Amino acid sequence: MLRLHDTASREVQPLTLRDEGKVSMYVCGPTVYDLPHLGHGRFTLVFDVLRRYLIFSGFEVTYVSNITDIDDNIIRRAEREGRSEAEVAKEFEGHWWDAMDALGVLRPDHTPHATEFVGSMITTISQLLERGVAYATSDGVYLETTKVEGYGLLAGQPLDSLRAGARVEENDEKRSPLDFALWKAAKPGEPLWDAPFGGGRPGWHTECVVMSLELLGEGFDLHGGGLDLKFPHHENERAQAVALGKDFAHHWTHNGWVMVEGEKMSKSLGNFTSLTDLLASADPRSYRLLVLRSHYRAPIEVTTETIADAERGLARLDSLARRLHLTSPVAPLRRSDLNGDAAVIESFCALMDDDLQTPQALALIFDLVSSANTALDEGDQERATMLGETAVGLCAALGLSVKAAHLEIDADTLALAEARDKARDEKDFAAADALRDQLTALGWVVEDTPDGTGLRREE
RNA sequence: GGCGGCGUGGCCGAGUGGUUAGGCAGAGGCCUGCAAAGCCUUGUACCCCGGUUCGAAUCCGGGCGCCGCCUCCA
Incomplete structure (x- = not known):
């Protein structure tokens, strides 16, 4: 079974499953108020690779990833541009899926939108109020974090230090600086939904609890996202589930940061910050290769050089596919459908099962490429094809397609x-x-x- | 201030108490009419100083440097 780093225990642990053979995973999606950036690209690739590898391993995967289509940033942009929140959200959700398709990220099985679940969120908030773990203030409803058993588990820090760092807000109705908004009362002109505790909109942390539990059920297997989500977002999701007495995610996985030449991210330096820009100017597969080339919890450096470097690596894979006339499968590949070098496939799985050691897995694939080329040079077509198919198959397990297709030539x-x-x-x-x-x-x-x-x- | 991470050959980036990571770039060779693609060979690598050890880049201590989180940013 796959072993994965778990943020809650801060150890690599076996991914235990609620239902044998089935994996339920929830990955926090974007707030659609702007173009996707490189960080979005990384987390979607990381979890796409995980998902594909689970499928490759024979599991039935249910993958849920949300779209946050109402929040302060969307409201601000809508106001600034004189159009509705829905229009803004729709536009940037479009850009989101364009980027995901270009990256070859599989569409989620479910894509809940926050605005579709407001009713359930209101019910949940009411329950938290009834249980006495939430309280109303003049500007909304807050969760009382001090009443939550184990608050701070994901942050991995003593509550005191979290408190010390918490922002001082003008709202002194909060009972603890760590308490967070479940519901935000609407200010004049803001969109609102009616609720027993006053018209307003849900806070960010509520939607993911409600949607993940509703679509995947209690005790689902895996919750993932970028490192920055572990606190406060995931901490606060968990806090609500605990406060509700519900069994939440059993395993938490977070991916590392994207670095762009330190902190300088200006386009004038030739750095990419927008995923959309990157995808327009480079082979989209190069970003996946770049992501695979380092461990998912390590930071990655994205520069024009590292992207170009990855593109040349891609050329090596494509070149073999071209020599052997191989093409990548379109649908996610299962191990049982891959005929190839059994020993290499076994090694590949051993590496991937050990907290997704994709860098070593790639090394294995590039070794196959060399062997296949050598076999070809020696005229052993049969062996070359077997090795090449193994390489292409393992690439497919990682979602990396090779390009051997003959182009239309005028x-x-x-x-x-x-x-x-x-x-x-x-x-x-x-x-x-x-x-x-x-x-x-x-x-x-x-x-x-x-x-x-x-x-x-x-x- | 609290918590955590990192420092590997020209670049990117794994890993490990003693044995070739891999990719890109470079050098030499093979193949080729020449190239391209491919193959072979090649590279004094592990921040500094102590310590443990038969042996450390890998463990321990100290130092230096870089970075992140503690603020609804993936």
Whole structure:
């Protein structure tokens, strides 16, 4: 069974399952008020890899990831741009899915929107009030964290230090600085939902508890997100579940940060902060490779150099796929459907089962690439294909597709290639080289193959 | 202030008490008409100072440097 780092215990632990063979996971999604950034890209890739690997391992996975479509940032933007919150949310949710599709991140099985669950949230908040663990103030409803058993578990810090660092707010009705809003009373002009405790909107931490419990049920297996969510967001989700007397997530996993050349993130330095920009200017697969190349809990450095480096690594994979005419499966691959080098697949799984050691798993794949190329050079087509299929299959297990597909080549280009073959046959190398130059100028990379001039697009 | 992480060869980035990570880039060679792709070979690496040990980059102590969280930012 897969062993994964658990934030609550701060140890790598077996992922125990509520239902045998089935994994239920909830990953906190975006608040859609702006374009997705690199951090969004990383966490979605990390958990996409986890999900795909679980599927590869034969589990039936239910993956839930929410869209927060109402919050202060959305309200501010809507106000600034003179349009509705729903319009803002819709626009940026569109950008979100565009980016996810480009990254090859599988769509969640369920994508709850906060605004669809306000009724359930109101019910939940009422229950917390009834239980005496929440209280109303003039500006909303708060959870009384001091009444929650084990508050601070995920933060991993003594409550005193959390308290010491808590922001001093103008609201002195809060009984503890750590208490957080379950419900925010609407100010004039703000969108609101009616509730017994006054019109307003839900606080951020409430939606994920309500939606995860409603869609996955009590005691679901895994809750994930970026490192920054562990406190206060996940801490506060957990606090509500505990206060409700409900069994919440059994395993907490958080991924590390994205660094962009220290703190400088200006576009003038050539750094990417918007995922949308990155995806437009580089092969989207390069970001997945970059993410896989370091451990999911380690910080990663994203620069134009590291992206370019990953793109060249990709070229090596593509090149093998091209030599062997292999293509990646479209649907998530299962181990039982992969025929290949059994020993290597076994090693791969052992690495992945040990807290997702993707860097070593990649090393294994690149070793396969070398072996397959060697076999090809030695004329052992059968062995080369077996090794190549293993490599492509393991890439698929990580969600990394290879690009061997033959491109549509227009008639003019084809004519140039044929003319070059003819010139080469006639040993007219000056003419052949001139034709190659022409093709290069058109953006093609010319590679000689046993079948004559081979063409591929320059990346 | 409290808590936590990190410092590996030109770059990125794993790992480990003694044995080749891997990728990219570089050098040499093979293949090729020449290239491209591929293959082979190659690289004095582990922040500093002590200590433990037969042996430490890996363990312990100290130092230096960098970073994050403690603020509804993934």
